Amino acid sequence: MDLTPLDRALLAALAGGLPLSERPYADLGTPLGLDEATVLARLAALQEGGVIRRFGVVVRHxxxxxxxxxxxxxxxxxxxxxxxxxxxxxxxxxxxxxxxxxxxxxxxxxxxxxxxxxxxxxxxxxxxxxxxxxxxxxxxxxxxxxxxxxxxxxxxxxxxx
Amino acid sequence: MPPLDETDRRLLDDFQRGFPLTPRPYAVLGQRLGLAEDEVRRRLGRLHDAGIISRVGAVVRPHTAGCSTLAALAVPPADLERVAALVSAQPEVNHNYQRDHAFNLWFVICADSREAVGAVLERIADASGLEPLDLPLLEDFHIDLGFPLWT
Missing domain, CATH: 3.30.70.3460 (Alpha-Beta Plaits)
Incomplete structure (x- = not known):
């Protein structure tokens, strides 16, 4: 799948980690001007498209x-x-x-x-x-x-x- | 930090993939673990502060959102500290390990383009006086399912 500039910005924001807040996807989107529903939809699409291979807790071994x-x-x-x-x-x-x-x-x-x-x-x-x-x-x-x-x-x- | 209890272990082991894409994901984790939402957040914060969790986030397929390479240097052992520090100082370097081989310093460079990766390699070559081995990925065989820690 092709990434839009917003997808790239979203992945860059996520590289620092999903906030540990009550509404983390909303908080992730705010500085990018994206609402919560859009963030959730794009993350689901990126996962579906195989760009995000795994989404979850990343452990240091x-x-x-x-x-x-x-x-x-x-x-x-x-x-x-x-x-x-x-x-x-x-x-x-x-x-x-x-x-x-x-x-x-x-x-x-x-x-x-x-x-x-x-x-x-x-x-x-x-x-x-x-x-x-x-x-x-x-x-x-x-x-x-x-x-x-x-x-x-x-x-x-x-x-x- | 105190030793990990059973709940910490489940937090680390059970949610490495398929993290809930719902407005309040930590509440979903809490339901599965029998914990309050804020207790889930508090524990994840503690595991993060202790360096056990790198982040809650995405592992992205290589080369879909940028360009990367694995590089190595054969550093004279007496010079390892200095060269490792100058490699780590590059913001595009995100892993930097000593390994037991003549090529004893291994690092990953991620940038927006192949040219940008090449520029980082050049900077490192100039600063270290050593020629990096440049080993970009040609084919990826792995399907990342996370890593079972206690099973």
Missing amino acids: RPLGFTANAMVVWDIPDALVAEAGRRLAEAPEVRLCYRRPRRPGRWPYSLFCMVHGRDRAMVTAQVAALARRLELDGYDHRILFSGRCFKQCGAHYGKAA
Whole structure:
């Protein structure tokens, strides 16, 4: 779906979080000159159109003990990468799964997925089991655990942020 | 903050998707949890202040409302603090993590256009003296259903 300038403004306003007020959608719309009914209708349309993929409580995992945050990167032949990506994305332990470009000589990995857990040994074992189960263990892959978090916040699209 | 009770856990686990699009959504949550509306708002505020909730809001499909890339730098370890700070200082950077690899600093840049993303990469390259790895998304396989925390 195509986004109108108002949709963009609405998403930008929402990036800071829905107000914790009694009428949050009305309060979200006020600075944009939108009434509550319009805000609700546009948000429903954006969700229907797949622009908003998920609407709800966005939790930070680290404070809840999910400190083992693994980015798993795979070097899968180009002809097989889409199929591998679809199967990885369906695995319950996988959170995000993206194909990205290789950078020859600097970076050979083309498929990225995230696995979160409460400790590194557990996540390492989960990734090994996942690779075996999906028959991807023959391809070069690496687990990059996250260390320090220097910055994390919602995506701020548009000018309003 | 005090330890999370069962109600906090349900607030975190049960409403990661399908948040009510009705004029008083916190009253709807309250009905499901057996809580007063203002108690729902108070608890969400407390979980937010404690850093457990980032926000109540939307997770937007990549590249529908802007342009982004995942980038990485191979920073000499002694210089990591300085380079991480200059990366975080860019308003377009919204995640910035150390990871255990020669490419040890990973960050996401979101901006209005590919050109704007490129300009941020250039600023970071100039300021750090390092060449960023630029890995824009080519294909998205995931369907985000939230993340079960206690089940």
